[in-house]
Amino acid sequence: MAISLSDQASGRTVRLRAWRESDAPLVLRAFRVPDLAEQSSLPVVTPQDALGWIASWDGAGHAFAVTVGDDGPVVGNVALTGSPGLEGAWVSYWVLPEVRRLGIAAAATDRLARWAFERLGIHRLRLAHRTDNPASCRVAAKAGFRPEGVERRDGYDVEFHARHG
Numbered sequence: 001m002a003i004s005l006s007d008q009a010s011g012r013t014v015r016l017r018a019w020r021e022s023d024a025p026l027v028l029r030a031f032r033v034p035d036l037a038e039q040s041s042l043p044v045v046t047p048q049d050a051l052g053w054i055a056s057w058d059g060a061g062h063a064f065a066v067t068v069g070d071d072g073p074v075v076g077n078v079a080l081t082g083s084p085g086l087e088g089a090w091v092s093y094w095v096l097p098e099v100r101r102l103g104i105a106a107a108a109t110d111r112l113a114r115w116a117f118e119r120l121g122i123h124r125l126r127l128a129h130r131t132d133n134p135a136s137c138r139v140a141a142k143a144g145f146r147p148e149g150v151e152r153r154d155g156y157d158v159e160f161h162a163r164h165g
Contacts, residue, residue: 079112
């Protein structure tokens, strides 16, 4: 599945598109970044693992490669998982280190949220981040997600955010 959404954030066109098998080298490179490797539910250490990561989204939710420009390279991921019922679906995002702090993650997350509200009829979206990740908190806020609370986990705290359609 592909959607064509764009955002003129800071003069850039941020687009979301379906992941392709040809994106596997980028996925492998992304999950070699230590903070991204910690976020993956699957180990991504070989080209086959990267293909498996892409394939794992089939039927598990909606994941989109984030690109900048019409035919620009993939620079990140935004995804929607879980049941869209009363508790709301979950949003996740990541971008490569070289494009962080450019507003791309927030623009892509905002676009995903609007698509979920308009196309899927979801009424509430949720996301969570570790409290020791202030950059992720800024992304959530810029994408229109409001803080809802903090939960202590084993050794760290997690802040929850939500956005309503």
